[in-house]
Amino acid sequence: MPQLDLETISRRFGAVTALDGVSLSLRPGEVHALMGENGAGKSTLIRVLAGLDRPDEGRIMLGGEEIPPGQPAAMREAGLRFIHQELHAVKGLSVAENMHLDHPYPRRAGLVNWGALNAAASEALARLGLETIDPRAPMTDLGPGDQMLVRIASTLIADGDRPAWLYVMDEPTAALTSGESERLFTVIGQLIGQGGGVLYVSHRMPEVLRLADRVTVLRDGRHVSTRPLSETGEARIIEEMTGRDLSALFPPRRSDATPGEVVLRVEQLSAGPLEEATFELRAGEVLGVAGIAGSGRGALLRALVGEQSRSDGTVTLDGRTLNGGPKQAWRGGMAYVPRERRSEGLMLRRAIFENVALPHLSGLARLRYFLDHRRQRRVARDLGGQVQLKAASITQACEELSGGNQQKVLFARALAGAPKVLLLDEPTRGVDIGARSELYRLIRELSDAGLAVVMASSDLPELLGLSDRIAIMRDGRLSEFVEAEGLTEAELLSRFYHLSKEEQAA
Ligand SMILES: Nc1ncnc2c1ncn2[C@@H]1O[C@H](COP(=O)(O)OP(=O)(O)OP(=O)(O)O)[C@@H](O)[C@H]1O
Ligand SMILES: [Mg+2]
Incomplete structure (x- = not known):
């Protein structure tokens, strides 16, 4: 398999430049880690690569030929498979059906061949050691860890004459236990051994240090560096991501603290x-x-x-x-910041400031709230500042925020009620x-x-x-x-x- 080249990709959302001339090459036989702070542009790059989003500038080349942008089918054809950040299971569909969401269903005489569909799903699950998961069970019966493993397994489904070779994983272990993560790492090892390549996004440094052959750092939508792991390390990666030395991650306890x-x-x-x-x-x-x-x-x-x-x-x-x-x-x-921010926490279509304030209000307060936008926005802006929220403005819809920034909105909401x-x-x-x-x-x-x-x-x-x-x-x-x-x-x-x-x- 020839290498895949992303050439000077730019993507803007209104005033926000999510990607600014980013170039990257992905090769078979290696794990390429993509690192960057929340909002650095990692998921945007992956969405462009998946054909889910069209870049404003730049091209994607495979072996010297351009793959047409903005077409998921073309990316599949080129052998790319994706595990996106925070994708949710389709309710009412079985595990096997969920696994075939972006694969053609196997058919016979024009009808869906359910036997073949379930068999393909079982086979892919077995490769991850997930024999205990029934492909016919409703997907939503599974816990979040299992759902993620199923999504990972779905990228392993063989798909006729279009062999996959590049697996793109956006925070695949975020919902996994350490045992589940180990299974994933074993499969990544197998994929690499068979000549596959992996583009791997994670905020977990130990995983990156263990898996990556090369590491690319993005900052504010710009490419900072691409280095073999042997030429970089934790301190350097963090420094390049943040522009800061973060040796003291935990602030000290106040020494004079007395229990209240x-x-x-x-x-x-x-x-x-x-x-x-x-x-x-x-x-x-x-x-x-x-x-x-x-x-x-x-x-x-x-x-x-x-x-x-x-x-x-x-x-x-x-x-x-x-x-x-x-x-x-x-x-x-009492205030609560839940773990599953998309399903338990946020009203994704609503603006940041609404998400911060609304849960604290009811009845008359809600009415007054709608009449007193300015004050509410100021509160949201102050709290957004406290949690270092990175967004174009507090009127932006939460679904447009990067994953980590969505988490910060929940923090701001929890703090809004003092x-x-x-x-x-x-x-x-x-x-x-x-x-x-x-x-x-x-x-x-x-x-x-x-x-x-x-x-x-x-x-x-x-x-x-x-x-x-x-x-x-x-x-x-x-x-x-x-x-x-x-x-x-x-x-x-x-x-x-x-x-x-x-x-x-x-
Ligand atoms: N549909 C959109 N509309 C407006 N802005 C967007 C949209 N998608 C992404 N952005 C903005 O682009 C920037 C990059 O976001 P992206 O999701 O790529 O970050 P990320 O590196 O994946 O972060 P995280 O680690 O938090 O997942 C952010 O500022 C984000 O708010
Ligand atoms: Mg992301």
Whole structure:
């Protein structure tokens, strides 16, 4: 297979220049990592490459011949396959049908050959070790990790005389557990071994350092560098992405911090998979919630904010017992940043400022809100500034924002109600390292000022770097609380799986 060349690609959206003369070559037999902060232009480049978007300037060449732009079929024909960032499953379709969304359905005598369709899906799933997934099951029955693996598997479906050779993956591991990610890495190794090439976008530095043969950095839509991994490294990549040296990712704790009053009291809370959670949280405290995927981290937060209806127990916020619904929780001073920003969080078609303000309002306030745009916009602009939101203007629709910037809109929304307790579920998933350090600094500042934070995360450095205490969850239960200070990643991880001292003794 000859190499694929992107030549001086530019793409503008109104006043925003998403890509500015970017050139890149992709070769068979190598993993090419594409790095850049949120909004740097990575997904835009991929959409252009997929034919989903037409560049204002530039060409895409395969072996010296131009591929017509803006035509997904032409890109498929050229052997390219895509896993886009944040694509959602089509409801009502089976796993196999979802896997064939951009493949022609196998047919016989003019009719869809369902046997062949399911067989092709099964075969592709098996290559990822996903034999346990039934291709006939509804796609929406699967968890987010499995859905992502299915999408990855769908790029492996053989498609007649048009062999695939270049696999383009935009943050494929963002929703995967480490075990699921390992399966993906094995397949990437196989694809490369068979002469395939991979264009790989991820904000997870360890993955990039492990997988990439070459690394390209984009900044503000411009090409900064393309280097073999042997000639670059973490510090250099970060420096090129951000223009800054980010050796201190986590701001220090305030040394004179004294524990505040108890603001949240949770007793015997059971809800869905969560069982009998009991704890107290003080003003200014950051409680990390750790545990393997499926241990109930997310369920705990959803139960606290009332997104998951409780079967038992009480939650007392600032002396007031909550009735279990989300409205009262938000109004009482709780705020929640969900993990699945597209499905749980944002009104994508609406403007940024509406997304920030609307959930806090009801009835009369809503009416007044529509009459008082100017003030609301100012609030959104201030908060947008605090979270370093990168957008053309606060009237821009959220669907036009890059993935990480959508996350920041949710942060701004949570802060707009001046909460007493902030619940964060995977707060920096898909957020670039520069913005991440800003969010960390912001969380620390707010907690120093008395905000209590509950942060569920799968990112161990983040848990250790920000938390005062860490609650470890196992099988829906809070199994243990540990002080974060002085704890290592290995020690924390070992507690996910192993019995506590008391349990060992028993
Ligand atoms: N349809 C659109 N309309 C207007 N602006 C857009 C549109 N699509 C992208 N942009 C803008 O182009 C810029 C690049 O966005 P892009 O999604 O390519 O970033 P990214 O590098 O993928 O970021 P992330 O890491 O957050 O996913 C951003 O400023 C974004 O707001
Ligand atoms: Mg993106």
